[in-house]
Amino acid sequence: MISYILRRTFAAVILLLVVTAVTFAIFFLLPRLAGQTADQLAQQYIGKSPTKADIAAVKQNLGLDEPLYAQYWHFIKGIVAGATYNLGPTTAHCDAPCFGYSFKTHEAVWPQLTSRIPVTFSLAAGAAVLWLVSGVVIGVISALKPRSFFDRTFMGVALAGVSLPMFFTGSLAILLFTYQWPIFGRTYVPFTENPAQWANTLFPAWCSLALLYSAIYARLTRSGMLETMNEDFIRTARAKGLRERNVVTRHGLRAALTPIITVFGMDLGLLLGGAVITETVFSLPGIGQYAVQGITDNDLPPILGVTLLAALFVVIANLLVDLLYAAADPRVRLS
Amino acid sequence: MRRSALAAVAAIGSASLLLSACSKADDNGGDGNKSAGANAATKGVVNASTQKGGTVTYEYSDVPDSFDPGNTYYAYMYNLSRLYARPLMTFQPGPGEEGNKLVPDLAEKAGEPSDGGKTWTYKIRSGLKYQDGTAITSKDVKYAVERSNFARDVLSLGPNYFQQFMQGGKAYKGPYKDKSPEGLKSIETPDDTTIVFKLNRPFQEFDYLVATPQTAPVPQAKDTGIDYVKSIVSSGSYKFQSYDEGKQAVLVKNENWDPKTDPLRKQYPDKIVVKLKVNAETIDQDVQAGDAIDLGGTGVQAATQAKVVNDAKLKANTDNTYGGRLVYMAINNQVAPFDKVECRKAVEYAVDKVSVQTAEGGPIRGDIATTVLPPDITGYAKADVYATTGNKGDAAKAKEQLKACGKTTISTNISARSDRPQEIDAATAIIASLKKVGINASLKQYPSGKYFTDYAGVPTFDKKQNIGLHMMQWGADWNSGYGFLQQILHGDAIGASGNTNLSYLNDKQINEMLEKAIATEDDTTRNGLYGQIDKRAMDLAALVPLTYFKVLLYRPSGYTNLVSTSAFSGQYDYLNIGTTKK
Numbered sequence: 067m068i069s070y071i072l073r074r075t076f077a078a079v080i081l082l083l084v085v086t087a088v089t090f091a092i093f094f095l096l097p098r099l100a101g102q103t104a105d106q107l108a109q110q111y112i113g114k115s116p117t118k119a120d121i122a123a124v125k126q127n128l129g130l131d132e133p134l135y136a137q138y139w140h141f142i143k144g145i146v147a148g149a150t151y152n153l154g155p156t157t158a159h160c161d162a163p164c165f166g167y168s169f170k171t172h173e174a175v176w177p178q179l180t181s182r183i184p185v186t187f188s189l190a191a192g193a194a195v196l197w198l199v200s201g202v203v204i205g206v207i208s209a210l211k212p213r214s215f216f217d218r219t220f221m222g223v224a225l226a227g228v229s230l231p232m233f234f235t236g237s238l239a240i241l242l243f244t245y246q247w248p249i250f251g252r253t254y255v256p257f258t259e260n261p262a263q264w265a266n267t268l269f270p271a272w273c274s275l276a277l278l279y280s281a282i283y284a285r286l287t288r289s290g291m292l293e294t295m296n297e298d299f300i301r302t303a304r305a306k307g308l309r310e311r312n313v314v315t316r317h318g319l320r321a322a323l324t325p326i327i328t329v330f331g332m333d334l335g336l337l338l339g340g341a342v343i344t345e346t347v348f349s350l351p352g353i354g355q356y357a358v359q360g361i362t363d364n365d366l367p368p369i370l371g372v373t374l375l376a377a378l379f380v381v382i383a384n385l386l387v388d389l390l391y392a393a394a395d396p397r398v399r400l401s
Numbered sequence: 402m403r404r405s406a407l408a409a410v411a412a413i414g415s416a417s418l419l420l421s422a423c424s425k426a427d428d429n430g431g432d433g434n435k436s437a438g439a440n441a442a443t444k445g446v447v448n449a450s451t452q453k454g455g456t457v458t459y460e461y462s463d464v465p466d467s468f469d470p471g472n473t474y475y476a477y478m479y480n481l482s483r484l485y486a487r488p489l490m491t492f493q494p495g496p497g498e499e500g501n502k503l504v505p506d507l508a509e510k511a512g513e514p515s516d517g518g519k520t521w522t523y524k525i526r527s528g529l530k531y532q533d534g535t536a537i538t539s540k541d542v543k544y545a546v547e548r549s550n551f552a553r554d555v556l557s558l559g560p561n562y563f564q565q566f567m568q569g570g571k572a573y574k575g576p577y578k579d580k581s582p583e584g585l586k587s588i589e590t591p592d593d594t595t596i597v598f599k600l601n602r603p604f605q606e607f608d609y610l611v612a613t614p615q616t617a618p619v620p621q622a623k624d625t626g627i628d629y630v631k632s633i634v635s636s637g638s639y640k641f642q643s644y645d646e647g648k649q650a651v652l653v654k655n656e657n658w659d660p661k662t663d664p665l666r667k668q669y670p671d672k673i674v675v676k677l678k679v680n681a682e683t684i685d686q687d688v689q690a691g692d693a694i695d696l697g698g699t700g701v702q703a704a705t706q707a708k709v710v711n712d713a714k715l716k717a718n719t720d721n722t723y724g725g726r727l728v729y730m731a732i733n734n735q736v737a738p739f740d741k742v743e744c745r746k747a748v749e750y751a752v753d754k755v756s757v758q759t760a761e762g763g764p765i766r767g768d769i770a771t772t773v774l775p776p777d778i779t780g781y782a783k784a785d786v787y788a789t790t791g792n793k794g795d796a797a798k799a800k801e802q803l804k805a806c807g808k809t810t811i812s813t814n815i816s817a818r819s820d821r822p823q824e825i826d827a828a829t830a831i832i833a834s835l836k837k838v839g840i841n842a843s844l845k846q847y848p849s850g851k852y853f854t855d856y857a858g859v860p861t862f863d864k865k866q867n868i869g870l871h872m873m874q875w876g877a878d879w880n881s882g883y884g885f886l887q888q889i890l891h892g893d894a895i896g897a898s899g900n901t902n903l904s905y906l907n908d909k910q911i912n913e914m915l916e917k918a919i920a921t922e923d924d925t926t927r928n929g930l931y932g933q934i935d936k937r938a939m940d941l942a943a944l945v946p947l948t949y950f951k952v953l954l955y956r957p958s959g960y961t962n963l964v965s966t967s968a969f970s971g972q973y974d975y976l977n978i979g980t981t982k983k
């Protein structure tokens with residue numbers, strides 16, 4: 067088990083390095099290949115009518131006057147060893163892991179990410195509980211009563227849920243439940259400040275996300291359960307005289323959960339890396355919103371930071387999924 | 402160009418705008434409700450009140466460049482920052498063009514020019530204090546100007562007019578590198594209340610320059626450069642209680658602000674909350690619910706616009722006014738065949754401005770333009786050099802000019818910003834107009850973030866890509882002819898990249914008239930010169946004026962002292978907005 071985790075961790079580090087290199091190349095190398103100069107890049111982060119000296123100073127301050135490989139090396143080095151930045155009258159040390167320094171806002175990226183992780187985590191966790199519970203329950207009942215009224219109704223609803231984009235369901239939820247009938251709050255409140263208010267303001271976002279995802283999980287669970295419930299070991303379990311509830315939950319559902327765990331891990335990992343549309347629609351100051359801001363401003367360090375963090379979450383989620391496989395399905399062995 | 406958060410405007414879709422443009426809703430409401438009526442805040446103060454207390458909330462769909470008064474270039478931040486940073490001069494809160502009147506703020510009175518307008522002296526008021534109770538001196542004003550204009554590697558986001566116009570400005574390295582006690586020698590502070598600016602040329606509109614937040618005092622001992630934004634020391638009626646980068650700022654009353662030193666601010670609400678990155682549609686909902694003011698001040702979104710202008714009751718709560726901006730198409734003088742004036746004139750006559758106006762959202766989003774200067778900019782003179790019937794273009798005259806240019810057809814490209822749907826729609830309408838006279842233009846789209854630095858603003862790129870026409874929108878740094886025209890018509894504004902003079906016009910006569918105007922002391926003569934420059938630019942067919950941009954604001958009920966001012970692109974003046982809600 068330990069050697070398995072170590073091997074996966076090593077592979078994850080390599081993967082993350084590749085992710086940063088590719089992101090870096092997209093934002094720095096490709097524009098240069100297309101003819102963009104470092105001066106033009108620096109000009110995007112300076113006001114009107116800059117002198118040559120101004121441009122040179124900004125290039126130096128942002129490190130844009132260095133070769134690309136050196137800029138990439140400084141970024142990677144900063145994550146491990148931290149970095150020092152010029153604030154004007156003084157310098158500031160950005161402790162490891164230093165994910166760089168925004169060209170636009172001149173803020174260190176890491177504190178921004180850490181202050182936003184709780185928001186994104188709050189959104190993802192609440193929505194995940196809702197969609198997992200509702201999706202699996204609907205899927206199981208539909209599978210046990212195939213082609214019934216319940217099955218057809220909820221699979222229809224599931225199809226609608228998958229089809230409706232977040233910017234529609236989210237906007238509708240805001241309109242109905244915060245303005246038309248102001249049941250829920252509009253401004254995010256941290257859990258540490260007021261847990262009830264936290265849940266109240268996030269509930270429309272959770273439901274909107276859950277509507278989208280639970281539809282997928284319901285369909286996945288249904289097809290998995292339909293297949294599993296026809297397996298020999300289920301017949302054996304029934305033949306042994308086990309109660310139907312135990313047959314369904316301990317044997318059927320457990321075996322059908324494997325693909326759901328896989329998808330859940332990926333979905334949760336991706337969501338933790340920034341629910342871009344949901345955070346934008348619901349004005350939630352999370353990681354996704356930070357990424358959008360970075361892209362709007364053509365501000366590379368925040369984009370790199372979010373990309374790296376998102377990749378990290380996906381990698382961790384995948385690792386957890388693999389570990390959970392063994393627990394969920396006795397046929398799986400980690401080797 | 403002082404920026405105006407146009408990204409928000411860019412999101413407006415044409416279909417809804419067209420719908421709203423066709424509105425027949427009554428301008429005066431007429432339903433007997435208690436609203437002050439449509440456009441009331443452009444004519445006077447709406448909900449005038451001296452009621453104190455409560456919380457005023459501003460919401461913005463994006464993030465400002467900076468709350469640091471020395472590192473911002475957005476009109477709404479110029480407006481808002483006055484709550485915690487008092488510049489030497491500012492604008493009198495008042496409706497429309499009344500709001501353009503300059504009045505002393507930190508200074509006792511307007512600047513006293515000498516040496517033909519090359520030296521400007523200001524005396525600051527006595528008894529001024531920062532939020533910590535320490536005295537504000539003229540040296541703090543000098544330091545604020547130095548840090549904001551001469552340390553561009555650190556504070557790069559504001560304009561740098563002082564660097565351009567102060568004696569020795571180009572050589573001075575800024576206070577972070579130049580540690581000499583005297584700093585920039587051309588700004589003198591003979592005593593704690595006097596500050597003298599020595600310029601490298603006569604500049605009669607210097608009072609406008611010192612009305613920027615860059616002259617708001619900053620105590621050198623408390624300046625932490627980039628990090629100053631996290632601990633701004635207030636000189637205004639409010640101070641920061643908290644600042645959460647990219648999310649929210651909360652201001653509370655500054656107890657060391659003395660109303661006796663300040664005839665402008667009233668300190669009505671107890672608290673001011675600025676919420677950032679709020680969904681644009683949510684802002685509209687909050688504004689209509691009377692819970693917030695749109696900080697960006699560019700107006701409501703498409704769906705809201707369609708709703709409010711088609712409902713007389715709702716429309717009575719709106720203000721539709723000029724935003725000090727011109728929407729235009731620059732004709733690149735350096736890209737053949739537009740190096741010939743006749744070819745440029747052919748374009749002038751060919752464009753159907755009504756179709757462009759419709760594409761942009763109809764009259765509610767802008768009146769048809771015929772001059773370079775918009776009507777709310779000082780120096781505007783009504784004119785129409787290329788008048789056509791109903792502003793719909795004149796194909797016969799266009800073809801005549803084309804013939805005079807030695808062409809029967811022209812093949813060119815037109816650039817527009819890919820993330821501004823209105824601009825794309827306007828360019829598409831122009832392409833259709835031009836095609837009728839034999840000018841075949843293809844649309845080239847580029848992201849707005851790099852429009853000037855990498856694409857339209859790079860002359861070599863334009864020539865290589867045969868981009869002869871550029872979609873453009875421009876607002877003044879200050880509302881005078883010079884503040885509007887210099888960056889888009891002066892030859893000195895042309896560089897290797899980052900150009901905003903997209904006509905690439907370098908006309909000796911215009912350059913000289915601009916320099917003459919800014920050195921002319923008499924207001925009437927100076928403003929007359931701006932009109933002449935405008936006419937000269939139109940005679941040269943440097944650009945095609947399309948519309949005078951207008952904003953559509955919704956007045957939140959419950960907020961007091963709302964007045965739309967020309968000084969800040971038609972936004973409400975944020976200095977004294979209060980609330981009746983507790």
